[in-house]
Amino acid sequence: MFEAASSVLSIFSVVEKVYGRKKIQKMVHLLEAAGTRMPFKYEYHYYGPYSAELQAELNDLAQQGFLRETTHDETYVYEITDKGRKFKEKLDQFGITVAIDKELVQSMVQQSSQFLEMVSTYAFLINAGYEPGEAKNKAIELKSHLKDLVDKAISYYNEQVATRSK
Template sequence: MLNDHAKLMHAVLVSGEIIGRKKLQKMIYIAKKVAFPFHERFQFHFYGPYSEELTLRVEELCNMGFLNEVKEKKGGYFQYRYSLTEPGKEFLSLNEVEMPFLQDCLVDMNDQNARFLELVSTVLYFDNLPKEEVANKVFTLKASQRYTEVEIDEAYQYIESLKGKVQ
């Protein structure tokens, strides 16, 4: 049971700190789609792929004292910061997680903004469709984000660069 919890803890550890619930969701989804063994199920939601399982797992880790969640007021909304606690690090030291190359990918993703990760995850969600149809889905489902063709091309390039880090 705690194997999937340990994988999530490892992801937060190698990322350093993840700022934003949406960003955390997108990073795990993208990592899963690129080749890492995360098992949470995702559905398409308002901000792209979303996993209720992941939300519950984060909540459980916070309740167990393994994950630190700091809620900050930022302008007109709240933002959440996630980091591993000392007990979380101790737990991980006793429960090794083998995911080579995960750190390179997550650190790279963590440097991206949440808007771009939302686009990348949306492109990956529809990866069974031709690029033109994916673009149409993005323009329709994400109209309020006003993504451009150039940004969609950048998302495809970014996905390839992440896949290149895994091989």
């Protein structure tokens, strides 16, 4: 319970604000693929890897006032609150902390949701046991509308995600 809150709040303590539910889903999935221990299970959905548990945690944190959830141009925006920062400090004091790769988080928040969707889909396929060439072809099949991003997404995965998981 507290580990999930710490995981999410750790990300927001680095970037303060994330635009889009899809983006935060992909960021958490890619942090996990990079070796960060996260308490969320992912399944494959239309927009790529998705965790209902993560969405429930985001909803709970917003309901408790630790995150602020607003909309801007029909996009959900999540932002840590002062109450959330204080709660995160308490969790840290009790040793309930998740080490987050700050550089990776800062890199991902700069990327588009669609790009992270392709990177996350590729990572999901690699984790499922696909060989790199097969994963690329399957990612193109699943995300034909994003096929122009696949090579850049694979490079990003190899340089930013896979290198951290070793």
